[in-house]
Amino acid sequence: MSNLEVDVGTWDAFQDAATAVRKAVFVEEQGVSEDEELDGNDSEALQFLARDDEYPVGTARLRFPEPTVGKVERVAVREPYRGDGVGAALMRAVEDAARDDGAMELKLHAQTHVEPFYEQLGYETVSDEFEEAGIPHVKMRKRLNG
Structure with a gap:
């Protein structure tokens, strides 16, 4: 990958690119x-967009259900770009933004097949398996150090 950049912004700024990545994945x-995917929570979330040159290859969003707990959602990387560090770069950006906003902890619902990816980034599984959108998930969390 030639030129990976991760930007942080609003839904208004990233809607078209983020929607394209999320629909593909x-x-x-x-x-x-599509109704389940576009759940109406995007405008209140901080949005993250990974681009290879200008092409959108990955996305994530961050919401704050509690003041010091961030919830990472809708992490998606286009299939040809998986394994190239895009997901890790997105998660670093999410964690930095969460720390800047005063979060002490992040939580997420991981599809079970990507549980090892999040474990490598320091997340621990804190639930049994459950189904979301017909896909097996687990709840994971990570304490953030200031």
């Missing part, structure tokens, strides 16, 4: 319904 590849 969640709707087309994984069969999640």
Whole structure:
């Protein structure tokens, strides 16, 4: 990958690019319904967009259900770019932004097949397996150091 950049912004700024990545991964590849994928929570979330040159290759969002706990959601990387560090770069950006916003902890619902990816980044599994959008998930969390 020639030129990976991760930007932080608003839904207004990233809606088209983030939606394209999420539709490719969640709707087309994984069969999640579009209604479920676009859940109406995007405008209140901090958005992250990974680009290779100008092409959007990954996305994530961060919400704060509690003042010091961030919830990482909608982490998606286009299939050809997986294993190239895009997901890790996105998560670093999310963690930095969460720390800047005063978060002490991050939590997320990981699809079970990517649980090892999050474990490598320091997340621990804190639940049994459950189903979300017809896909097996686990709850994971990570304490952030200032």
